[in-house]
Every structure is written in structure tokens, then in C-alpha cells.
Amino acid sequence: MNIAFIGFGKVSYVLSKIIQSPDINFTTSCENRSKETADLISKSNVQVHDSFGDALGCADVIISAVTPAKALEVANNYSKYCNGIYLDLNNISPYTTEKINNLVDNFVDGAIIGKIDSSSPTLYLSGKDAEKLLFLDEFLNVEIISDKIGDASRLKLLRSTYTKSLSVLLIETYELAKKLDLDDEFFEVLSLTEGDDFKEKSLSRINNTMMSSKRKAEELEEILDYFNDDDLKMIKTALDKLKQF
Numbered sequence: 001m002n003i004a005f006i007g008f009g010k011v012s013y014v015l016s017k018i019i020q021s022p023d024i025n026f027t028t029s030c031e032n033r034s035k036e037t038a039d040l041i042s043k044s045n046v047q048v049h050d051s052f053g054d055a056l057g058c059a060d061v062i063i064s065a066v067t068p069a070k071a072l073e074v075a076n077n078y079s080k081y082c083n084g085i086y087l088d089l090n091n092i093s094p095y096t097t098e099k100i101n102n103l104v105d106n107f108v109d110g111a112i113i114g115k116i117d118s119s120s121p122t123l124y125l126s127g128k129d130a131e132k133l134l135f136l137d138e139f140l141n142v143e144i145i146s147d148k149i150g151d152a153s154r155l156k157l158l159r160s161t162y163t164k165s166l167s168v169l170l171i172e173t174y175e176l177a178k179k180l181d182l183d184d185e186f187f188e189v190l191s192l193t194e195g196d197d198f199k200e201k202s203l204s205r206i207n208n209t210m211m212s213s214k215r216k217a218e219e220l221e222e223i224l225d226y227f228n229d230d231d232l233k234m235i236k237t238a239l240d241k242l243k244q245f
């Protein structure tokens with residue numbers, strides 16, 4: 001089986017390391033790519049073609065892992081070379097997913113939950129051809145949600161809605177605890193119900209939210225735009241608060 005990557009950053013690099021089988025051959029191209037990407041490709045066991053056309057034409061599965069802003073453009077440019085499954089792993093909105101589905105045959109909607117280099121990355125898939133990718137379950141956790149394109153993207157958006165809004169509440173409560181000089185105890189008491197690693201995870205989440213509050217606010221704006229529901233009061237409040245950080 002041939003798997004071709006469009007985009008060879010962290011996601012493709014890690015996947016090419018995790019998916020190790022004598023029956024699977026990886027291809028990609030350095031056509032118009034940066035030195036950073038070319039260096040990463042040369043560190044991997046991936047066959048390099050002069051053009052993406054050559055790399056993709058012989059693929060049973062094409063994986064698009066570029067940047068969210070380029071996902072639609074690459075689908076538009078390269079769908080003509082697709083003779084097998086086209087799996088998109090970019091963090092894109094369900095709107096973009098639908099647009100790609102209109103361009104590409106045998107499209108599978110994919111969502112990586114968490115970081116790809118975490119200890120057990122999980123891949124959620126939807127679409128009528130998703131089952132053809134179940135062989136990946138041998139190498140990472142694969143969950144098929146439904147045969148409906150957009151469900152994987154929507155599930156990722158729901159997760160993001162919850163985690164981003166919760167992070168704002170966490171920051172607010174942590175600030176209160178600090179003012180009362182009870183911050184250690186705050187984490188301790190929550191660890192009893194939320195798990196031993198609650199403090200570590202919370203501090204990382206707080207730090208991450210504060211460091212990229214602008215991007216997170218933009219993402220929440222997109223979420224509100226997508227769900228377009230007047231009743232999403234908690235999310236709107238989280239957005240207002242994020243804009244103040």
C-alpha cells in the first residue's frame with residue numbers, strides 16, 4: 001500500500017514513524033517546500049518525488065496535513081491526482097470540510113484529538129469510506145464516528161468549545177484561589193475528583209490559554225459563528241473574557 005503526504009510537518013513526520021509495516025510505503029514531494037520541511041523529509045523513511053503529482057498519483061491513501069488555511073487550496077490543486085482515499089487531518093471548520101468534500105472523491109473527514117506526539121494519539125474519522133482506513137488502528141487509536149462527512153470536524157469543534165470555555169473558568173477560579181492564598185489547596189481538593197494530574201494539566205492549560213489568548217478568542221468566534229445559537233451564553237462570556245487577557 002502507498003500512502004502519500006501533502007505537507008510534511010510534525011503530523012506527517014510522526015505518522016510516518018508510528019505506521020511501520022513492510023506492506024506500507026510512504027511518498028511525498030519537496031516541490032516548493034521550505035528547507036525545514038525538506039530536512040524533516042530527509043530524516044524520514046519516505047520516498048521523495050519531484051512533484052506532488054508524481055507522489056500522489058500512485059497513492060492508495062492521500063493524507064493532507066498542511067495548515068488549516070491551506071487545506072482547501074491543496075484539495076483544489078491536488079484532488080485530480082487522487083485515485084484512492086483522501087484523508088484531511090487539518091484543524092478546519094466543518095464548512096471547509098464540506099467544501100473539500102465537494103472537490104474530492106472518496107473523502108474521509110479526520111480529526112486528531114490532542115497532540116499527534118502524545119503517548120496515545122487518537123484519530124476520529126467520518127465518511128462512507130472511513131472503514132477503509134481501519135487498518136490504521138494497528139498503529140494508533142482510530143474511532144469511526146459515522147458515515148457523515150463533517151461529523152469528525154464537528155466533534156472536534158464541540159471538544160474545542162468545551163475545553164476553551166472551561167479554561168477561562170479555570171483561570172478565573174485560580175485567580176480567586178490565589179487571592180485567598182488557597183491555590184495549592186484549590187488544586188488538591190479538585191484532584192480528589194478530577195484525577196491526580198489535575199494540577200499539572202490545569203497549570204499547562206492556564207499557561208497555554210494566556211500565551212495564545214488572541215488565537216483562542218478567534219477560534220471561539222469561529223465556533224460561535226458555526227453553531228449560530230443565541231443560547232450559547234457561557235461560550236460568549238468566555239470569549240469576552242478571553243479578549244481581556
Ligand SMILES: NC(=O)c1ccc[n+]([C@@H]2O[C@H](COP(=O)([O-])OP(=O)(O)OC[C@H]3O[C@@H](n4cnc5c(N)ncnc54)[C@H](OP(=O)(O)O)[C@@H]3O)[C@@H](O)[C@H]2O)c1
Pocket residue numbers: 006007008009010011012032033034035036037065066067068070074089090091112113114115116117
Ligand atoms: N501537530 C499536531 O499535533 C496536530 C494535532 C491536530 C491537528 N493538527 C493539524 O494538522 C495539520 C498539520 O499540522 P503540523 O503540526 O504537521 O503542521 P506543521 O508542522 O506546521 O507542518 C505543515 C506542513 O505543511 C506544509 N505545507 C504548507 N502549505 C503547503 C502547501 N500549499 N502544499 C504542500 N505542503 C504545504 C508545510 O511546508 P512548508 O514548511 O514548506 O511550509 C509543512 O511541511 C494542521 O492543519 C494542524 O491544524 C496538528
